[in-house]
Amino acid sequence: MRAAVVAILALMALAAPAQAQSPAYRFLHSDDPVADANAYLLTLLAADPQARAALAADPDLAALHARLTEARAAAIKACRTASACPVDQLMLSDAEIAGAGDALARLAQPGGPLNRLVRDQLRPSGRAQKNAALDDAGLIRVAWADAAKGLNRLYRVYALAEKPRYAEIDSISYAPGDPHFRQMLREALEVSADHETQALPFHAWSAVAFDLLAVNQRDEAARYEPLETGENAAAFARARKTDWRAKPYTAIVVPGMGTEGAEVHVSPVGAFRDRLAVKRWREGVAPFLIVSGGHVHPNKTPFAEAIEMKHDLMAHYGVPADAIVVDPYARHTTTNLRNATRLLFHMGAPLDRPVLITTSEDQSLSIELPAFAVRNTAELGYQPMTAYRRLSPFDLAATPNIVSLQADPQDPLDP
Numbered sequence: 001m002r003a004a005v006v007a008i009l010a011l012m013a014l015a016a017p018a019q020a021q022s023p024a025y026r027f028l029h030s031d032d033p034v035a036d037a038n039a040y041l042l043t044l045l046a047a048d049p050q051a052r053a054a055l056a057a058d059p060d061l062a063a064l065h066a067r068l069t070e071a072r073a074a075a076i077k078a079c080r081t082a083s084a085c086p087v088d089q090l091m092l093s094d095a096e097i098a099g100a101g102d103a104l105a106r107l108a109q110p111g112g113p114l115n116r117l118v119r120d121q122l123r124p125s126g127r128a129q130k131n132a133a134l135d136d137a138g139l140i141r142v143a144w145a146d147a148a149k150g151l152n153r154l155y156r157v158y159a160l161a162e163k164p165r166y167a168e169i170d171s172i173s174y175a176p177g178d179p180h181f182r183q184m185l186r187e188a189l190e191v192s193a194d195h196e197t198q199a200l201p202f203h204a205w206s207a208v209a210f211d212l213l214a215v216n217q218r219d220e221a222a223r224y225e226p227l228e229t230g231e232n233a234a235a236f237a238r239a240r241k242t243d244w245r246a247k248p249y250t251a252i253v254v255p256g257m258g259t260e261g262a263e264v265h266v267s268p269v270g271a272f273r274d275r276l277a278v279k280r281w282r283e284g285v286a287p288f289l290i291v292s293g294g295h296v297h298p299n300k301t302p303f304a305e306a307i308e309m310k311h312d313l314m315a316h317y318g319v320p321a322d323a324i325v326v327d328p329y330a331r332h333t334t335t336n337l338r339n340a341t342r343l344l345f346h347m348g349a350p351l352d353r354p355v356l357i358t359t360s361e362d363q364s365l366s367i368e369l370p371a372f373a374v375r376n377t378a379e380l381g382y383q384p385m386t387a388y389r390r391l392s393p394f395d396l397a398a399t400p401n402i403v404s405l406q407a408d409p410q411d412p413l414d415p
Contacts, residue, residue, distance in 0.1 A: 021124055021125070025126070028044060028047050035210045038147070039150065041147050054113035058107065060100070065202070076190060076193070083177075085182045088159060090155070097149070100144060104141060105138065105140060150410050151209040154210070158172050158212035166332075181215070188208055192204055195207065231326050232325050239349070240348065248286070248356075253290045255333060256330070258303075260298070267305070271312055274316075289313065289319065292305070305328075307328050310326050331411075353399075354398060356397055367396060368388055
């Protein structure tokens with residue numbers, strides 16, 4: 001009888017709904033915050049001894065490991081003796097991505113060694129939010145495919161010089177035939193080989209992919225981490241005591257604008273947007289200002305739009321630090337809205353409450369256009385905010401969409 005009860009309880013546990021995304025979730029961190037931002041699933045797998053052991057014991061993944069180890073050795077030899085450094089030999093084929101996905105899905109079945117990782121880490125992180133309705137095996141399969149295709153794209157853009165969607169600001173920093181570039185690629189391969197102990201079976205591929213970002217000095221995806229205890233520490237502390245329903249909006253979202261020509265620090269347009277937003281904030285419509293914009297224009301600018309706008313708000317208008325939330329990563333209007341949603345979620349704001357988007361008239365009007373919805377679908381796969389309502393030439397009310405928690409490895413400078 002006791003055995004039967006235990007069996008029933010075990011079946012109930014397996015059938016229980018998986019843990020949902022949680023504002024209280026605390027992300028795990030590796031030695032590479034850029035890798036954490038772009039492929040969090042790999043961070044989770046590497047941090048879990050049980051997961052590492054299960055992956056090492058899987059015959060399909062062991063075969064992939066052997067192939068990658070051999071390819072890396074051949075690439076190192078070519079880098080030392082030839083005029084080219086064929087790091088692209090480490091890219092995963094579509095068949096290899098699918099095969100590894102099958103292996104991960106098998107291991108994530110109920111009772112499997114990866115099931116707890118999916119339920120207690122991947123789901124509550126929100127990084128796979130767009131596919132949260134899938135079962136655990138399906139979720140890890142899709143999350144893996146997203147990450148793998150994103151890492152392969154790092155090879156294409158930052159080793160093979162394929163043009164990214166926004167070539168003016170996101171492209172490779174060197175000519176592929178540059179001898180200095182070839183030397184850096186060789187050293188990345190050699191360091192990868194030195195760090196193989198207890199690594200994932202696909203470490204040779206993933207480590208070099210992220211080293212391509214380091215070679216190109218593209219660390220924008222994690223330059224200000226950890227935000228919650230750094231630039232946003234005061235605002236997050238205040239958020240824990242905020243009555244989110246006391247004001248009409250949870251926040252005023254202020255998209256940034258990059259500098260041009262001889263401009264430095266905050267751009268004139270960014271400063272004008274600050275001026276608009278301060279007026280609304282002083283009127284008491286929202287407890288927080290979210291300034292959003294990364295190191296975008298001109299390419300590799302040392303100035304982050306959001307950081308400079310925060311300085312402007314504090315220095316010229318006396319806005320306290322605990323009323324300003326910065327998103328120093330967004331590179332486009334689409335991600336201004338997406339990243340603001342992410343911040344609000346992790347601050348504990350209810351996403352059924354509207355935000356106020358305050359910006360220049362031309363940008364504000366463009367957000368309402370059907371073309372912006374089409375762009376969101378094409379670039380993000382969803383709408384980061386919905387239910388737009390026009391309030392003035394400069395102001396739109398909108399409702400954040402929780403699917404914005406979904407990571408986007410196809411945009412490695414702000415995934």
